[in-house]
Each structure stands twice: as C-alpha cells, then as structure tokens.
Amino acid sequence: MDNALQVPLWLLVLVAAWLGIRLWRIPLWLVTVLVLGGFLLADSILAPAVNALIK
Template sequence: MNVELPLILVVAIFGYFGIRLMRPPTWLIVVLLLGGFLLADTFAAPAIESGTKAGVDVVNGTAK
C-alpha cells in the first residue's frame, strides 16, 4: 500500500508539532520564514540547493 502526501502537508504537520512541542517565540518563527522566503530569490539559492541535495545524497547513501 502506497500513501502519497503533498509536501506542503508534510511540512505543515512537521511545523505544527515543532511549534507545539518546542514553543519557539513568535518573532523567531516570523524571522525564519521571512528570511527563507527572501533568501530563496538571491544568488545564494543555487548554493543552498546543491548543498541540500549533497546532504540528502549522503544521508541516503547515494553519494558518488
């Protein structure tokens, strides 16, 4: 049996429980969300994406 969930639903569930269990201050949540949104449209975005993909490859054991 395969279960398919949209990524936004998984992120929303993870975020909900993360906020509920860790109780970070509201200003920190806003700063992280706004900073990530703004950073995604800068020159650093390709470096972040390739670093993330490399990290996933290492965790999955598919690194060359």
C-alpha cells in the same frame, strides 16, 4: 509511487511551525524569521549555492 501522499509545502511548513510553537515552545517571532528568511533566500542569488550545498 502512485499511491504516495502529496502534501503542499505551505501546509507542511504550517504544521511544522504549529508543532514547534505548541510542543517545543519556540517563540513565534523565531518561526516568522525562519520562514521569511527561507522565502527570501530561495528567491535570491544565493539559491543555487544553497541548493548545491544541500544536494
């Protein structure tokens, strides 16, 4: 996979949030809550449990 496109995660989240707000009329406060909630959850004690659940 040498020629695979590598996109930073923050850029992917930013584009997904922009598309969600623009195309599906998702409120900005909801996008903010989801992003901050995911950020806080990733750094919490629940992170290994969530990681095991999604793998």
